[in-house]
Amino acid sequence: MRVRPALALALAPLALTALSVGPGVAVPAAVAAESPCPWVGSTAPSAERAAKLLAAMTLDDKIQMVHGTAAPLAPYGPVQAGQVAANGRLCIPALTATDGPAGIGNAATGVTQLPAPIALWATWDRDLARRYGAVIGEEARGKGANLALGPGIDIARDPRAGRHFEDLGEDPELVSELAVAETHGIQSQGVLATAKHLAAYTQETSRNTDAGDARVDERTLQELYLAPYEKLVAAGVDSVMCSYNKVNGVHACNDTYTMTQVLKGQMGFRGFTVSDWFGMHASVASANAGLDLQMPDACYYDTRLRTALAEKRVAPQRLDGMVTRIVTPMFERGVFDRPATGTPGARVTTTANAQVGRDVAAAGTVLLKNDGLLPLDPATTRSIAVIGSAAGRNALGSGGGSAHVIADRITTPLQALSAEAARTGASFTSYTGALPSVAADKARGADVAVVVVSKLMTESKDEWDLQLSLTDRLVLEAVTRANPNTVVVLDTGAPVDVSPARGAKALLSAWYPGQDYGTVLADLLYGRRNPSGRLPVTFPASQAQLPAAARDRFPGGDHAEGLAVGYRWYAQQGLTPAFAFGSGLSYTTFSYSDLVVGAEQADGSFPVSLTVRNTGSRAGSTVPQLYADQPAGVAATPRALKDFAKIELAPGGSRRVTLTVTARDLSHWDTSQDRWVRAAGDHALWVGDSSRDLPLRGTAHVAATTATSAATPPAPAGSTAGNETAGESVKDAFVCGAGGFMAGGVGLASYFGLPAQQQAVVAPTDTTSTTATGTQVP
Structure with a gap:
């Protein structure tokens, strides 16, 4: 639907049209003789400075x-x-x-x-x-x-x-x-x-x-x-x-x-x-x-x-x-x-800031599945096919609405992987069209096929299902049938139905990874970076599994599932999701052992220590996660996350890690008292590397029920x-x-949505590296 100008004006927070920038930001005025402004440059506490200013207003x-x-x-x-x-x-x-x-x-x-x-x-x-x-x-x-x-x-x-x-x-x-x-x-x-x-x-x-x-x-x-x-x-x-x-x-x-x-x-x-x-x-x-x-x-x-x-x-x-x-x-x-020296038209991106973006994109990409295909070995990967319009012209570095950011340019998977092929001397082919038969033909003869699929999400429009586009679904099914060595990359802002990719040997969730998308993806696929992302959300096996699957809940507004949101819902209902909250694979392996729950501290917290060991042959990162249950007699959903740590270990290396469960962590909201209360009894503690893989178990014993907060004050x-x-x-x-x-x-x-926004000043294209060998079919 085309948005009329009057409606576009009404979309205040969305930043979907070019901003008409006025004069530069006002800076603090010079101190005038008749107005000394003693609150400026003062070393007094901020509350005192605010009080002096208020008195002069x-x-x-x-x-x-x-x-x-x-x-x-x-x-x-x-x-x-x-x-x-x-x-x-x-x-x-x-x-x-x-x-x-x-x-x-x-x-x-x-x-x-x-x-x-x-x-x-x-x-x-x-x-x-x-x-x-x-x-x-x-x-x-x-x-x-x-x-x-x-x-x-x-x-x-x-x-x-x-x-x-x-x-x-x-x-x-x-x-x-x-x-x-x-x-x-x-x-x-x-x-x-x-x-x-x-x-x-x-x-x-x-x-x-x-x-x-x-x-x-x-x-x-x-x-x-x-x-x-x-x-x-x-x-x-x-x-x-x-x-x-x-x-x-x-x-x-x-x-x-x-x-x-x-x-x-x-x-x-x-x-x-x-x-x-x-x-x-x-x-x-x-x-x-x-x-x-x-x-x-x-x-x-x-x-x-x-x-x-x-x-x-x-x-x-x-x-x-x-x-x-x-x-x-x-x-x-x-x-x-301090004077405000910045201006709306200033160029503020830097090499250092771009590096932060790359580090986040790499550490946030979640390896969901890997049947021995990744990391790719340049010595044996002598031909590669890259499939999907999302690998090139439709690459998504950012979602839509007020959180949308325009890059100078986006390095696409197509560009980065074609350059990788050129560097290693591998043959390269690509297809960014919509015909499943052509996609299958391009993929069939390659040592590895990489299929990039996407789903644009934006403020001001909910999705009605978890499905990828029909084109992406058909291409995925055709390519995975044609080539068993298929890597699927999800360029999405949320979990989607991944059943069309069931035949792929590797599956990664890249989310919306920013301006250096392709560069980071190539580093991950070829093992220069070891995937370490963990899911912050659950991937359901089907839409019917969602806590708010019923229309009166979403988008109806009835939050009748209560506390059973996300992984808590799946545990409560005994459902097995496609991929669990907290999960994510690596190119190495880890073991967790020797759990010890320490004595209760003066502040009511319990230290929980364990040994984490890298049992593989590569350096990598893992995330030990601590979950806790309420004791018998307190109605609650099973096992809630209470602490976590991200640690990096060399091959064969180990570390003693201490997590903490506080008095507040063990509390529940008591509606009869309008406050947080920690219940007496045995609180089961669980540690592992996802909400469903918790091999270590301990207990925090609380002797007496106590309030852990003041009550909510009256209006x-x-x-x-x-x-x-x-x-x-x-x-x-x-x-x-x-x-x-x-x-x-x-x-x-919110009933109609808004047009897609510009991803980059230089729009992504289906152009591959000029030094790549092989052919490209647009």
Whole structure:
């Protein structure tokens, strides 16, 4: 469907059209004689500096600080994704936001196209997550931005969700641990980080509409969908973005329970909450529920908020709190104390940043199957055939929507593997067309056939099934029949039905691997890099196995599966997936032995140690994973991930590894007390290299039941009980008609989807290496 211009304008967060960039980012104003701005350059704590600034602000100054400055009907801007205006009189620099979670978006060029977040999470590597975040922070600053809209920490509930490639996994422990590392990386560059989306944002269909309602019980909300925010808050994340969906009937951006009672009260969040772009549906209700910043426009928090303050429906202390929460992390990250030297048109990609992308792509590629075919030996691989349009012109380095990043160019599998053939003197042929018979003919005579298949996923459109395209399915079946030595590469943002590839000897999930796709793939196939990726999500054997397979669950919104999401569902139901959460093969082998559960520590944690040995002939990495059960008498899904470590070992090498299960890890959410409780009894502990391969077992004995958190506080006086009243909504619509129109466009687009985006400035082609031997059939 062709998107009309008016609708395209309404798709605020998606960055699907070229961004009209205004003047450069405002820098802190020089200190004027009549306004000394003592909060600039001060060594006082950030809270003190924020208090001094607040005391000097007028009502107009404060109002200006709590909304963006995009023009009516503009999807973002005036710079990058959006901007809070600078205030020269008070030396307040502009707060400039940029998408997104996979690198610099908003149609920017001259940036590093990093692998998709799901590829990062498939690394299970905290250090790589920190480096990934540092690249985002560095390039954001180089583009003149100081607020990065990431990381995304939505739980991957269903692989058909359009933003699944932005999701970080189906388990809150994995999600939160790597998100903390990525956040530290972003913030290390003096850029504010934004965790998103609060809360239970699990589908695109009907988003930002009354029909988009995630109905989730309290325990599931706390243990699964809110849990990742707890560690991020403890780590000092600067801001949290509320989501497009409703949560149990209440629009997320005016939901007192999630934003104020849980995030700010129970978890102690000190930063600011920000709306998703045009995700607001109320003025008074949002302010009183705990939303601090409207983006990218102004009407709800300018004209309407002024009226509400004058009529005493919003307390002045609430406005002061909003401003304080926004400026305090700006002080923390040094935004007030340094000039903003970056510009939107700057070229910010570097060799070092590209190397981070390659490292993530290599470590995040998951070897799902290998019947002795890989790694390829140049001495015996004397001919190679590369099949599939996704190997060339349709190679996908990035998914669609606000997480989309445009590369300068993408090195495709076709280019890299043809160059490899030229280097080794092997003959090379390729076919990127759609005819299965031709694909089979090309593959039949080759020592090895490599088939690359793809599925584009994008924000604003859910998938209806797990199927690859009919062309890809037919080509896969034809090639695997013609040549038993077939490698299949999945260029997808989520698990897909892999049954058409059942005849292949090797299968890899490359996700969306970024700009150096082909280079990394060649290194992996030829063994210069040893695959070490582990699945952050489960590959089902069929769509019928999905926890949310029923239409009332996805995209219907009923989260009746509760805690049984991902691998927990498969264990609970006794189902065998195609590939399990946490699994992944290597070109070497490992053994786990000698599990010891140590004595309970003073903080209630238990150390769990084991010996890991590389029993193969190659250096490689593995990921020991620790899972825990609740004791008898506590209703729970089986075995939940609690800790993990990624370690590298030389051939024959071994290491004693210590994992930790904390008191909080062994707790469950007690709805009768509205708090976390660690139950007395024997908590079974399991260690292995996937959720289904757990050979080591131990026990953590807890002597007495204890609370491990404070209770969720009640809603504060004057807060919003639910959605805004009909009368207030009419007033909002009268003043904020343009914003409502844009919000409606976001919702409408979720039923139709959006056009594919540009993958690279220099578009991928079916051109092979000019030095490769053999022939190519386009």
